[in-house]
Amino acid sequence: MNIRLYNAQILTMEPGRDIFRGEVWVKDDRIAMAAEDALLGKIRKEQFLPDLHWDLEIDCKGDLIMPGLKNGHTHSPMTFLRSLADDKALKAWLEEDVFPHEELLTEEDIYDFARLAILEYLAGGTTSIFDMYIRPRVVAQACMDTGFRCVLTSGLNNFTSSVKQTEEEYDTLNHCSPLIRYRLGFHAEYTTSREILTDLSDLSHAKKAPVYTHLAETAGEVEDCRKRYDMTPAAFLDSLGLFDYGGGGFHCIHMTEEDLGIFRERGLSVITNPGSNVKLASGLAPIRRMTQLGINVGIGTDGPASNNALDMWREIYLTAVLAKVREADPAALDAFRVLSMAIAGNAKAMGLSSADCIAQGKLADLILVSLHRPNMQPVHNIAKNLVYAGNPSNVRMTMIAGRVLYKDGEYFIGEDPEDLYRKCEIRAKRIFA
Numbered sequence: 001m002n003i004r005l006y007n008a009q010i011l012t013m014e015p016g017r018d019i020f021r022g023e024v025w026v027k028d029d030r031i032a033m034a035a036e037d038a039l040l041g042k043i044r045k046e047q048f049l050p051d052l053h054w055d056l057e058i059d060c061k062g063d064l065i066m067p068g069l070k071n072g073h074t075h076s077p078m079t080f081l082r083s084l085a086d087d088k089a090l091k092a093w094l095e096e097d098v099f100p101h102e103e104l105l106t107e108e109d110i111y112d113f114a115r116l117a118i119l120e121y122l123a124g125g126t127t128s129i130f131d132m133y134i135r136p137r138v139v140a141q142a143c144m145d146t147g148f149r150c151v152l153t154s155g156l157n158n159f160t161s162s163v164k165q166t167e168e169e170y171d172t173l174n175h176c177s178p179l180i181r182y183r184l185g186f187h188a189e190y191t192t193s194r195e196i197l198t199d200l201s202d203l204s205h206a207k208k209a210p211v212y213t214h215l216a217e218t219a220g221e222v223e224d225c226r227k228r229y230d231m232t233p234a235a236f237l238d239s240l241g242l243f244d245y246g247g248g249g250f251h252c253i254h255m256t257e258e259d260l261g262i263f264r265e266r267g268l269s270v271i272t273n274p275g276s277n278v279k280l281a282s283g284l285a286p287i288r289r290m291t292q293l294g295i296n297v298g299i300g301t302d303g304p305a306s307n308n309a310l311d312m313w314r315e316i317y318l319t320a321v322l323a324k325v326r327e328a329d330p331a332a333l334d335a336f337r338v339l340s341m342a343i344a345g346n347a348k349a350m351g352l353s354s355a356d357c358i359a360q361g362k363l364a365d366l367i368l369v370s371l372h373r374p375n376m377q378p379v380h381n382i383a384k385n386l387v388y389a390g391n392p393s394n395v396r397m398t399m400i401a402g403r404v405l406y407k408d409g410e411y412f413i414g415e416d417p418e419d420l421y422r423k424c425e426i427r428a429k430r431i432f433a
Contacts, residue, residue, distance in 0.1 A: 001055045001402055002027055003364075008060035009371065010034060011382065012358040013067050013343050019382055024065050025052065026364040029178070029401035034358045056404075063396060064369040064382060067358055068127025069312040070346035072271040073250040073300030075133050076117035076142075077110045080428050081305035090218055090280050098305065099159075104431045107138045114142035116424050119417055120310045121148070122406040124392035127365040127399075130271070130300065130350045132185060132212075132250075134160050140173055140180045146413045147403050149365060151350040153185030153212045156200065157192045163199040170207065179401065181351060183247070185212040189233040190221055194240075201241045210351075211242045215249030218282050222254045234259035243268055248349055250300065251276075252290075253283040260286075260293055269296040269349035272341075274318035275309070276302030284326040287319065288333060298346035299338075313390045316342050320387055335387040368397035 003026040011019045012034055023040060025032040032052075035043045078098075085097035110133070121129060128149035133139055136152040143150040152173060154166045166184060173182035184204055186192045204211050215233055216222055225233045235258060237243060243262070248269030255263075263270065272285045290297050299315050301307050316338055323332040347356035355363040371379060375389040398406040405412050 002032075002052045003399075003402065003404075004052075004054045004057045005060055005065055005366075005368070006057065007062060008368075009062065009064045009382065010358065011064055011066040013340065014357045014359055019064075024358060024366065026366075026399075026402045027052070029364055031358060031360055031362050031364050031366075033360055058368075058397070060368055061372070063371050065358070065366055066369060066386075067343050067355065068365040068367045068398065068400070069125050069316075069342050070298070070350060070352065070355070071121065071126050071129040071300050071310065071312055072298035072342075072346040072349055073273055073302055074117070074129050074131055074310065075303030075305070076129065076131050076139060076310075077105070077113040077133050078303040078305040079113045079116045079120075079424070080105075080109065080431060081303075082308045084432070085305050086279075086308070090282065091220070093280070093306070101431055102134065105134075107135060109427050109431070110135055110138045111142050112420065112423050112427060114139045115146060115413075115415070115420055117304060117310055118142065118146050118148050118413070119411060119420070120304075122398045122411065122413075123395060124311050124313065125367040125369065125395040125398055126310070126312050127367065128346075128350065128352060128355060130183075130212075130298075130346070132187075136169055136173065136182070140176065140182075144177050144179055147179070147400055147405055148413075149179045149352075149355070149400050151181045151183060151352065153183040155187045156185065156196065157187040158196065159191070163196060163203055166200065167203055167207075170203075170209070183212055183351070184209050185247075188214040188217075188221070189225055189237060197237070197240055197242065201244075204242060204245055208245050210245050210247035212247045213237070213249060215252050216254045216259065217251040217277075219254050232256055232259055234262050238262050238266065248296075250302075251282065251285070253277060253285045255286060260290065260295065263290070263295050264293045267296075269298060269345070271298045271300045271346070271349060272319060273300050273302040273307075273315070274322050275315055276306040278318070278322070279308075280306060284322050286326070287323045288327050288329075291333070291337070296345055296348050297341050298349040299342045300346075311392055312342055313386075313392060313394075316387055316390070335384045339383055339387050364399060364402040366397075366399045367395055369394050370396050 005024040022036040243266045252270045320338045344356040
């Protein structure tokens with residue numbers, strides 16, 4: 001399908017390229033061209049672009065085209081727990097509310113609750129997610145049926161899944177659809193035995209594949225690991241060879257300088273989750289120090305049970321302002337750098353290098369953001385407006401792989417949202433009966 005997006009402001013997120021007025025052309029699932037109005041003819045001639053028949057032309061009316069946001073860490077099907085497991089410490093929250101109710105989930109439940117999350121992602125301008133949940137095949141199917149892009153990672157631990165199952169998922173899900181990728185992972189050091197971690201390390205070496213996990217989320221987690229192994233979680237996992245082929249950690253709040261050195265040396269990524277971190281009173285991650293060391297940082301919402309929103313705009317804002325609070329420095333993080341974390345930083349962590357900016361040959365995962373809203377006016381600096389004032393109401397359109405899945409309040413996912421809401425309500429009532 002050939003799509004022309006014109007009369008637009010364009011933020012490509014390419015290094016050194018400023019916002020410009022122009023057009024974006026999409027051919028099938030890729031970007032064919034992104035160029036200034038004044039240079040369209042010249043670029044078209046130089047790149048030998050043929051005359052295209054447009055299947056769809058969209059007048060952007062001066063609004064902003066930019067790469068879609070990526071959600072670097074989430075547990076999508078946990079929408080069923082939204083606002084039912086709040087105001088508790090992490091350990092009690094997991095043991096009293098999360099784990100017992102997750103045992104009652106069917107595959108049909110997981111499928112519908114994941115699709116409910118996808119609606120929220122689309123309306124907020126998120127075009128891909130890094131999702132960790134039980135039965136990842138079901139989440140993958142929900143994403144494929146919706147046309148949504150997803151990178152999955154295993155939630156392997158002592159109670160669910162196995163290294164053998166993780167290997168089977170790795171071999172299957174990495175070849176099932178262009179929309180789906182799978183990364184090796186496990187829930188956390190404190191829920192996973194040394195034996196399982198050693199076997200997973202062997203699998204990582206066999207596949208030459210990165211590994212991802214929840215890491216240093218609470219001070220208690222770090223202290224308990226020290227008691228078990230006389231090492232921090234990051235140092236212990238590294239000693240097992242789990243990070244020899246890269247990967248990263250979700251949260252990474254209570255990190256020592258040694259831990260950060262491991263992340264820098266191994267080329268690991270940090271995915272910070274500020275909304276969940278402050279809601280659970282887990283703490284504030286040392287984001288400025290991480291960036292000073294050259295560690296790749298991405299941003300995620302965490303799940304809808306611990307956040308409770310799947311709103312990446314809020315996470316972008318919190319990442320920026322909480323770093324200022326932690327460092328007692330209003331210049332601790334530049335706004336554009338934070339925006340880049342939510343796009344290029346997440347893309348790098350997720351292995352989505354083809355979706356990190358708007359450029360010829362990149363994936364057509366785009367959003368259209370309205371600048372004609374009170375919170376975007378006056379337009380002094382669009383990037384700073386996005387970071388400090390943006391919210392889902394500004395998102396006019398979300399496109400993934402060249403398909404418009406959301407536009408001006410309407411979803412194009414093959415199902416009426418109201419029908420999905422009703423199904424999820426029935427499923428939730430059964431689980432909590």
